[in-house]
Amino acid sequence: MQTQSMFGTKAEGLLLMQQRSRVSMFWKMIFIFATAIAILFLLLLLVSVIDSIFGYTVIRNEVDVPELVSGASSLDDLSRSQLEETARDNLSSGILRRVEYEKPIAEQSDRELRALIEQYIIKPSVLRSWGLWDSITKQDEIGAYMANQEDSYLIFKSWITPDFLTNDQSANPLNAGIRTALLGSLWIIAITFLLAFPIGVGSAIYLEEYADDTKLNRMLQLNIFNLSAVPSIIYGLLGLAVFVRAMEGVTSGAIFSAVADTTANGRTILSGGLTLGLLVLPIIIINTQEALKGVPDTLRMSSYGVGATKWQTIWSHVLPVSFDRILTGTILALSRALGETAPLVVIGASTFISVDPSSIFSKFTTLPIQIYQWSARPQGSYRNIAAAAIIVLLVLLLVLNSGAIYLRDILSKKKRMAA
Amino acid sequence: MKVMQAAAEESFEFLGKSEAVENQEIITLEDVNIHYGSFHAVKNASLPIYEKQVTAFIGPSGCGKSTVLRSINRMNDMIRGATIDGKVLFHGHDLYAKDVDPVLIRRSIGMVFQKPNPFPKSIYENITWGAKINGFKGDYNELVETSLQKAALWDEVKDKLKENALRLSGGQQQRLCIARTLAVQPEVILMDEPASALDPIATGRIEELILELKKYYTIVIVTHNMGQASRVSDNTAFFMVDEGRTGYLEEYAPTEQLFLNPTHKKTEEYISGKFG
Structure with a gap:
């Protein structure tokens, strides 16, 4: 009897139930609305690009x-x-x-x-x-x-044609293509990966598996989070000061006697790749740390329990279990680097080159830079080829991202199949 | 360190070991105090662990029995902020001396955990991995068979050794974890509530297994189940917790004596189910 009076009468309960489900429905509608607006904007973007090409x-x-x-x-x-x-x-x-x-x-x-x-x-x-x-x-x-x-x-x-992919840059938008920009982007991404992946995964392993919970390490962690949120143009300024200017001898290839024919001093693929590598380094560290955090401690304990060292535990148990997530995190970080423009503008990417990059000491331009250049010109046709280049960049990003998802699915399916 | 190596060498010949001398102390805890940061988790624990006997640690939640267990093979090293004072002697040698490598200890003093935690690899690899990293040079097929046989699992899995261990049932996984521990040929096996995540039938099999294994190994088991402690152990250590939530050893005695004639009032209250 007591509980009944505490919750009011049956009719009151029914009324409250209706009211609660109305509120519940209201919020559901709000969330659907938000999703719809987001999708609408994405569609608008795609439509306006396609309209131009x-x-x-x-x-x-x-x-x-x-x-x-x-x-x-x-x-x-x-x-x-x-x-x-x-x-x-x-x-x-x-x-x-x-x-x-x-x-x-x-x-x-x-x-x-x-x-x-x-x-x-x-x-x-x-x-x-x-x-x-x-x-x-x-x-x-x-x-x-x-x-x-x-x-x-x-x-x-159709402004996007096979010739558009394979042609050089040209002063005439009808003949212009994006081959040099596409190659530049791929070279830069390769350098970015080579710098950021080993260093990023290595520091994540240190921070997550070895480092004690000291004040210094907590501060390091905090700063890595901060660095991942630093605007990319700041990295550009850093790259300009360090890679292009201070390390010109290295980044131009001078000390290796490997200066490219069309030398750009320090404004080379190497400088661009290193700068973007620094940019995505904190992201890769954080993603890898998250992946390592996902490995249950009981697995580590069971490894130590049979007399394994720390490294044997990490190599044989922790990394195999977290590898798929480390890889996806890295690919997503690289796709961010692929779309970066500002830092490369700052370190001095070329605005017009028709020579393919041939080594890490070559001058370069990249897809986003090319798009930026073209869209800034007054003649209408440049906007058409800028749109076409945007499509190429989007497809490239889509390939990278879906590659990441595909890899994750295969690797985790392998884990599940084994399980 | 010589003592450790001698012990390790000896343990390789586990099958042909000479009969143990009755009540030979293999591990001795002397005034062990354990802190987690500033929290005093266990105070002044001193007790002997006898060779080829089963010692049970019982007590209410938070009394530090698992903490003491983990201090025996330095698993506490893995917990951030854990520090230990006092001595843990293994064959008379302090395990916390500067020149002792915890990795070597864990080979001689193996561990089975509360939740079955096989490696996400095949049953075969679960057994061989520990042996491989410790430099095992014998026949792996034989090692797998004898280890699984000793863990009473061989007949159930002999046809699917290549299958992933996570496909086994909880009870089978736990016996696999025991087999995995046996494969590196330890002298002592620490078990941290090994049956608490299992159903009664699987629990019964683990208990039978413990009684069988004690012929060759020294076993220390933490358990919440007093019936289990009385069924499988030779000696029982009863831990209590004081007002400051610090655990301490209340009473240590042969199991029969502790359960039938406890000398401390708190022990009697606990085993008769008045609290805990």
């Missing part, structure tokens, strides 16, 4: 192919001898001299010759372009525009 484009050639070779409608129709002849006859003498000096026309492939002719003789330029949405909805306007145009033609262009 497809669409109708009006192009005007300075010289058309039929004017060069009568009877031919495009460069693909020309024979080898016609290509060589066209190039020799129409290139200005200065350019011809430079081309012959770098790589004689007779030695160039058909594809290279076509690119040469397009770049220096036909000289296509974009008069106007529409986004994907406008291309679909504003066909009347496009038609009216074309009616007033002469010497130009309309194509439906």
Whole structure:
């Protein structure tokens, strides 16, 4: 009887229940709403990028192919001898001299010759372009525009093409590609990994498995957390002072007598990779520590119980159990490095290079830098190729991240299968 | 250190060991005090542990019996902030002397834990790993078979030695942990509530096993189960906890005497179930 009176009558209880489930439902709606907004913004981003890389484009050639070779409608129709002849006859003498000096026309492939002719003789330029949405909805306007145009033609262009991946940089957005930037990004990530993975995992093992709970170690831990939150541009300034300036002899390759042909002093791949390595080091340390914390102490104890040393315990039991999480943490940290722009701008990434990086002492540019450069230019077509480069960068990040998830799944499935 | 090595060598010939002299002290605790940081966990524990007998540690929660147990093979070293004063003698040699390597101690004084904790590896590797890191040079197949046989597990797992140990039942896992400890051929086995996570049938098998193993090994067992202590042990140490939550040894006696004729009032109250 007493308990009944403490909780009120049955009717009151029912009423309260309804009220409680209403509140519960209200919060559920709030959370769904938050998720929906987040997804909406992500979709908007994707849509706006995709809108920029497809669409109708009006192009005007300075010289058309039929004017060069009568009877031919495009460069693909020309024979080898016609290509060589066209190039020799129409290139200005200065350019011809430079081309012959770098790589004689007779030695160039058909594809290279076509690119040469397009770049220096036909000289296509974009008069106007529409986004994907406008291309679909504003066909009347496009038609009216074309009616007033002469010497130009309309194509439906995809700015992201195989050529876009393999071409050099170029002053003409129609010919520009991201090969050097892509290679630069990959080189830099490799250096970042080589620096940050061993040092990061090593210090995490020390802090988590060996270090005593002293004031000094607690302070170290706190500072690692702080470092992981330091803005990336600060790392750029550090890299500029230490790697580019103070260690120029090393980072330019001078003391190894390995200075690249196109020397950039200390502003090399090595400097960029080391800077990004420092940037992700605290993240890798923290991720690895978390992975090691996930290993139950009973496993360590059972290893010590049969007379194992600390290292035998770590190597045979702790690392195999935590390896999948260490690896995922590292890959996620690297994908952050892949998207970094500010620190590389500060240490002096090149804005325009058409030479592939050939060693760690080469000049470099990376995808995010390239995107930044292109999107800062006034001409509209640069925005199109910036969008295309963004797609490439996003795909690269997606591959890295899903690779991390895939690896984690395989490794933990292996553990489960074994279990 | 010579004593330690001699002991280690001796323990390799565990099967052919000569009969133990009755009531030979193998381990002696002298005035052991253990602190966790500033917390005084155990005070002035002194007791002998006899060779090839089972010694049980009983007492209410928080009385420090597991702490004392872990001090015997220096497992407390692994706990941050744990310090120990006093002496733990093994064959008359202080285990906390400066020149003693705790790794070597743990080979001679093995440990079985409360929760079964096999390595997440195959049953076979669970047995061989400890032997391998300690430089075992014999036949591994034989080692696996004899260790599992002594732990009364061989018949159940002989056809699935390559399977992961975590697939075994809790009771089987615990016997595997015992087998794993036996494989490095220790002299003493410390058991920290080895059956508390198991069902009654599995518990019964562990108890049978303890009685069997005591022919070859010295066993120290911490248990909450007084029936278990009375069934398996030869000597019992009863620990109590004072007002400052510091544990101490209240009474130590042959098990029969402690359970039937306890001399201390608190012991009598505890074993008759008045508290704890």
